[in-house]
Amino acid sequence: MPPDSTPARARATRPLTITERARRAQLIGVTIEVVARYGHAGTSLARIAEAAGISKAAVLYHFPTKDAVVQAAYASVLESLTEYVGAAVDARSGAAAVDAYVRSLVAYLRDHPAHTRMIVEGLGGATGSADSADQAGRREAVAGLVGAAKAAGEYRADVEPQITAVIINGAVDAIVSESLADPAFDTARAADELVTMLDRALAGK
Amino acid sequence: MPPDSTPARARATRPLTITERARRAQLIGVTIEVVARYGHAGTSLARIAEAAGISKAAVLYHFPTKDAVVQAAYASVLESLTEYVGAAVDARSGAAAVDAYVRSLVAYLRDHPAHTRMIVEGLGGATGSADSADQAGRREAVAGLVGAAKAAGEYRADVEPQITAVIINGAVDAIVSESLADPAFDTARAADELVTMLDRALAGK
């Protein structure tokens, strides 16, 4: 009997049961689906519980609040995406790393529509995430890539990494959003086109 | 006594009173502010009414539903923006029109922060708008501009208008969003940078 007044797990990093892990994983999974389907505003505790086949109270037994569930789901998606893109980017350097960033991001999001919808929702949605911090981190990462390509002499000297990063991220996001709105949109071709444009615009002399 | 069961104005295009016009305009104005400040999810009928200094019922006297108020506000912003950008674009042709599109859009949104926040909110928000239709229209418009520049021989022959339009819109939106998150961000410089990049990437041989 630890002096743990909290009814929900959460406290003092107890070992975490098998059932606990399984339920958490399941709840995160269904929450991703629910947010992808109904949007942030349409994601209620009741809906998550129903999708998981348990009661609202059971959900709140595993997570302290509804927001905690959504945030965990969001973090899960972000981690998965970051790992995927990170692997692709780390395998190259210079301008090739920037190209890999564009292509892997588009590829990942094409292959994981639910994740994509959740992230797109989350970018606009207020509740769920560290939003602007995430975005700033992403910009810095890309700016780092651009800066490296510039330092390697592959990009022109007058390229401004921060601004370029904002533009690249915006272009990639637009390609992803477009493919969500119009499934017939050829994302791979669009990614190729973007890479070509970046090469012509940034490479050089 | 026309067979008009609807309590709210709305029906049969009656002349529309002075007070009516004034209240409508006021409600649209405060709704833009409220959405800009609290987001789509945080915009309740009560909040709109309070901001306008009248009761909820009074708001619903002038508009049939809450969504109608939000939609009217959204349409108002869109119309204003479209007019501004349209004027700038129509004054040029070819590649210069594309440049004007980028610059005027960034300029307008820099000068109207509340409008900007409402639009950015609206793009992600489910309730308010014809969202995807608006986006598609916007893409077509820009694709038309790109196509014209291409036909005029200012852009390379292998430029794909649709994909290019998606990329341009994404880049512009990213610049705008960035300036919202970081007021110190130099949007005019970013717009210049983007225009330069587009010139290098698309202009052609």
Added chain:
DNA sequence: CAGACTACTGACCGAACGGTAGAAAATCCA
């Protein structure tokens, strides 16, 4: 001045929200 119409209020409604309480299953361990 009577009646109609405009513009509005406050009180209220049902539904949905996130979250809590207490008891009941299910499971584990001695």
Added chain:
DNA sequence: TGGATTTTCTACCGTTCGGTCAGTAGTCTG
């Protein structure tokens, strides 16, 4: 087997939501 612990349930609470309703000042008109 039996007591403790984990996991889940049903029932409920308070709040907020969009929206309705009956009534009422004020104004305009015949």
